[in-house]
Amino acid sequence: MISSPYAKFTLKNGLRVVVAPDHSAPVVAVSVHYHVGYRSEPEDRSGFAHLFEHLMFGGSESVPKLEHPRLVKSSGGMLNGTTLPDFTMYFEVVPTSALDMALFLEADRMRAPLLTEAELNAQVGVVKEEILTNVASQPYGRYPDRITEVLYTTFANTHDGYGDFASLEKATLDDCADFFDKYYGPGNAVLTVTGDVTAEQAEELVRRHFSDVPGRPVPARPSFDEPTPTESRRTDVPDPQIPLAALALGYRMPDPTLSTHDYLAYVVLSDILTTGENSRLLRRIVHGDQISPQVTAMPLHQPFFAGHPDTFCISALLAPGVTPERVMAAVDEEVDRLAQQPPTLRELSDAVTRWKNGVFAQWDDPFLRVMGLGLFELLHGDAQLLSQMPDRLDRISADDVADAAKQLCPDRRAVLTLQPSGAPA
């Protein structure tokens, strides 16, 4: 159940460990969140963090190449990794009897990964394919994510995690060694174990496998903050593949770690704006003015999945013949209405009640649970925040939401439009 006690401890080598037992299904999930994401990569190595994530599947001292996925699959489990702006995460979800093996595999590659020239070259090719498949040939492939190009000015905050072909081709094996030693030490990571295991069993296995991973200095983590824009910035992009024009509005958000309450006010605001038929923007622009078939408001990387700065993004497809300006004007009116007159208690409670259902769904899925526990511990200092979310949301007031709405100013935001090629802007 979601209120199960957690156990937390830190090994001598600095590895932070979170254990959250849950016996509702005979599975366990294991994750390692390393405190480095694509925001940390240098400008001429765009896409490196994600490329390196691929390399971590290339085998390790005790595990030949391809054995890791084969072993996990052989147990009936699933595995993957993901690279986000501020962390890289690896996980396995396996039947309970495979916990020992899953922990062994993560420890072995944390301790001694196999990094080779051949694998580096192969994965550069694989990532290029991924870029072509997921991004270049998908309509709306990088939308609305590329709003960051418009809202921010530093390379860290503007670029996406895929990188470009030229940067990927420049990556060297020495780069990999440097990157691993700098960012993949146990002191720069959180290990999370959740599922059908007791805290005692988990601790015993974790100590057995991870105690002798050598500690290394934890790199200082710079702030990626930059000044809030003082004027609106806009970019218009023609796109030959899209059937409908699209609009994205990007705004700065409070610090999710240091100003969690204020950040949560934006999260509740996003629900009041676009969740459910009664939401403000669906009523206005989808059903009322009928100028958009689809509108979404939310933090760009899902709530709390990124550190500061995070982006509040309102994205809308445009009905045929409708200008972005028309939709922007309607959005601004509705946001201003909320700023002047706070939402009703009913709107607040509905948003919070829906969130509770969502938090339970997240807890119930072993992958989402281990992802959430690890990122809350790593980025925001406490894994327990995951299960505390409903209570924290209860404390958001209508005035808090109105204050957040006041911050969504037209003169401090980024505007991105995608236009079907050849169509008038």
Add this chain to the structure above:
Amino acid sequence: MSRTIDEIRTSGAGPRPIPSVDIVHNPTLPHHVDTVLPNGLRVIVVRHPSVPTVQLRLLIPFADEDLRHPARSKVLAATLFAGTGRRDRFAVDADLAAVGGEAAADVDPSRLLIAGSALANGLATLLDVVIDAVLDAAFRPEEVALACQLVAQGVAVQRADPNAQAREALQRRRYGDHPISRATPQAEDVLTVVPDELHTARQNGLVPRGATLLLVGDVDLDDALAEAERATAMWASDASARLLPPAPPILGGDLLAVPLPDAPQAHLRLSAAGLPMTDPLAAPLHLAMLALGGGFTSRLSHVIRERLQLCYSAHGRLEYLTDAHTRSGAMVLSLSTATDTAAAALRAVRAELDRFRVEPPVGEEFEVNHRFAVGSQVLSVMSQRVLTNTIVGFVEQGLGVEWLSTEATLLAEASVDDVAGVARDFFGADRFTGVILGDVEALAGPLAEVGGVVRQ
């Protein structure tokens, strides 16, 4: 200064043995009830109290040979929760939100599926909202008009997706003009849908006999069953929910080249006849397909992607179909490739299919996939949502919750010889038909050399 690559790859203590895993095969069925109400509605309630929520699925066979059905059914699904006699769309949303709930309808050529969830103590409200929509959807003219616009725009977006186009092309190739091929309506047909035909479709088609209501979550079985009976007491019809007409068998043959202008990639879809879920050979066929196309360590991925580097992705899976006459299955292989390696990839797939017939998985290859199939049964019930989706798949093939343990047993008992048998009888390139989508002008020469491809 960091260490060298060689220093990094060696630890003080050296390589150590990997812990072994005991594959535990001991599925315990969740507590459940499975009954048919007097009105013909099948009700299944499953207790899985991991979190205080409940999942709802209402599955209604909803097939029709009428050419207007694809457009009409999409608009019906989009407006089912847009208001009833006693609730406008905002009241629907408000009632759901009060119990943390959501509900939406989805259609495909074979069925209408309502999916919903709520906090567990909101089950009665969730049922009330859903059944109210099924019995009394208002289809108000302004709602229908707007929905037609939105669905038409959605269709345009969908048609731009290469995967959706490949799917549509494959359906036409293997099933011809059978209604199952009509998943995506034409935008111009959608724009002409009117409330009257929606009322008729709802009244004639959304009927309880042949439908299944599934509730999974933190529920008391008797209470939940009583709630379901109460909520559906007024739902009655003489008609039975309509299944698809008999589907033609899938026959092997040439691939059809379909133009995708300006496409940077080519998309291959191959398909052959499979087996229904209940066939005695279904479990070995499942293992066979895992070995051939079941992801990262499969033959297709390992040979065509990793070794030959001819494609970006390669997967195979089984599908199941229920029509008015019978239950059947199919196999589908999907590859995406660069345009200039598409022909070579096709040749390689056919070679692997032929090889599979005479070199079926044995030894370690069999073991890995066998262990995965047995072990992954555990993951298929690991959360309310996943358990619900698993059971919906069973229900569509006329099965129930018990299939969880039956399937696990059948998979555990499947042998190397069983798999060799299905490899011999169901695989081989000549059993497959399919499509290849891409820049057919650039592909024409290379595909002509490979052979077995015709143009539109």
